[in-house]
Amino acid sequence: MTIKNNTPEKTRLHLRNKNRDAYDLEALKKAVPELEQHIKPNKYGAESVDFAKPEAVKLLNQALLSHYYGIKNWIFPDENLCPPIPGRADYLHYIADLLQQTNFGNLPEGNKITALDIGVGANCIYPIIGVTEYGWNFIGSDIDPKSVETAKKIVEANDSLAGKIEIKLQQNPNAFFDGIIGENDKVDLTFCNPPFHSSSEEAEKGTQRKLKNLTGKTPQKNTLNFAGISNELIYEGGEAAFIHKMIRESKQFAENVFWFSTLVSKQGNLKGIYKLLNEMEIVQIKTIPMGTGNKSTRIIAWSYLSKAKQQEWREQRWIGKNK
Secondary structure (H helix, E strand, C coil), X not given: CCHHHCCCCCCCCCXXXXXXXXXXXXHHHXXXXXXXXXXXXXXXXXXXXXXXXXXXXXXXHHHHHHHHHCCCCCCCCCCCCCCCHHHHHHHHHHHHHHHHHHCCCCCCCHHHCEEEEXXXXXXXXXXXXXXXXXXXXXXXXXXXXXXXXXHHHHHHHCHHHCCCEEEEECCCCCCCCCCCCCCCCCEEEEEECCCCECCHHHHHHHHHHHHHHXXXXXXXXXXXXXXXXXXXXXXXXXXXHHHHHHHXXXXXXXXXXXXXXXXXXXXXXXXXXXXXXXXXXXXXXXXXXXXXXXXXXXEEEEECCCHHHHHHHHHHHHHCCCC
């Protein structure tokens, strides 16, 4: 008996998400045999992955990338953040919907689109899914040299990613776009998964809550089940400060980017984000709700381009440009 036969469709995931159905554990065990030792019956008696263990979570996500996306080489240090693949894929799919709406129902694919992932991390997950699902070109930036080198190695190790992803080191830890987007560059989309916590203490409390929810027990020792180094999880002032700074800097690149976007995990941060966006000379603001499991989050996207400039952008990049 496998969890596939006992768990209903994950209806809160995007319609194009490859993991709307419950995980096919037999297929995933074939993709990554080491995963089998971390599968055990859950409280309903169905086989499930032990999500409380970081090594189990990492093996599961390696198996998902291998089985569903054809990525066979996804290796990075255990200390780095291991992202949940279904949730990351949802961000890509919902932004693709926004792109389609902007282009009168036609989704630009392939080389027509260049996207930027701010804080690509060692795992390089948004570029990987964006390339394998839509054929987009990606730039991934990060302030950590080790993460940059690891992400580059992942790209080099997978033929399907060749020539589609450029990884750049952000030399200025206080900048988001400056130094990454050139004066004459055009970027269709930006992605960002901001650091969630404002301090290590806050991160530890969040981990305690998560592990207690997963195991039903209060953990004696904190272990991040999705791992993550400090700059991936912690930013002074937390998520709100990070996003506010990004929005302010985006003004300098109003003509270079069609859609800026970011995840916003904490609902309490929305009021301040909307207030700042409304103070800027922004033409469009979009809020896209998402949900995975018991967690609700949302994407905030904004564009400075007028209708005339949007039309010019579409004609030059999405309509006239070859795939």
